[in-house]
Amino acid sequence: MRLRNTDKAGYFRFLSILVIIIFIFGIAAFLLEYFIYDYLESIQYLLIAIPVMTVLIFYFRGRQIFEYDSEGEALHFKNSNIVLFLNKSLSDEFPKYKLLAYDIVNIFILKRLYITINSKKGNIILKYDVSYLTKKELNDLKISLSKVIKSNKEQKRADIS
Structure with missing residues (x-):
């Protein structure tokens, strides 16, 4: 099974540009309010708090592009960011029989x-950002990974007997 959300790259670029524009306008509005106008008094700090929160939410949601391929004898995971200067992309490929378990953690945003x-060094945990996947894509990913794990368990039982 192949799963990829690269077709949404244009949407993610637009979203990142919008977040940057909100941040710049928020800082400009705060500076104008603080040094020149002073109409809002203590509420003026919302002009900087809201854009900063928007940038932090966008940053902490993680990498936008996720690709998964389970066709063949290997599993391939790739996670990359639209904003190139933020993070490096992750790319891992390993045989299906090495997959032991998976877990999807959903924390608010x-x-x-x-x-x-x-692995030869023991069990290794790999981490990928899937915040930008739809529910259907996430369910398809769960089903595919569950099939691989089930197949691995059946193969181990067959090898033991």
Whole structure:
């Protein structure tokens, strides 16, 4: 199964530009209010708090582009950011039989996918941002990963007997 949300890249670029514009206008409005107008008094700090919160929410939601491919004998995960200077992209590929477990953590504004794989050094946990996936895409991802884990367990039972 292949899952990718790269077709939404234009939307994410627009969203990042909008967040930057809100931030710049918020700072400009705050500076004008603080140094020149002084109409809002103590409420003027909302002019800077709201844009800063918007930028922080956008940043902490994580990487926007997520790609997953489970066709063949390997699993391929790729997570990248539209804003190039924020983070490096993550790309991992490993055989299906190394997948031990997965967990999707949903915390208020962000969603993370934790993949546990078996390695020569022990179990390794890989982390991917899936905040920008739709519910359907997230459910498809869960189903696909569950099938791989189920197949791995059946293969282990067959090898033992």
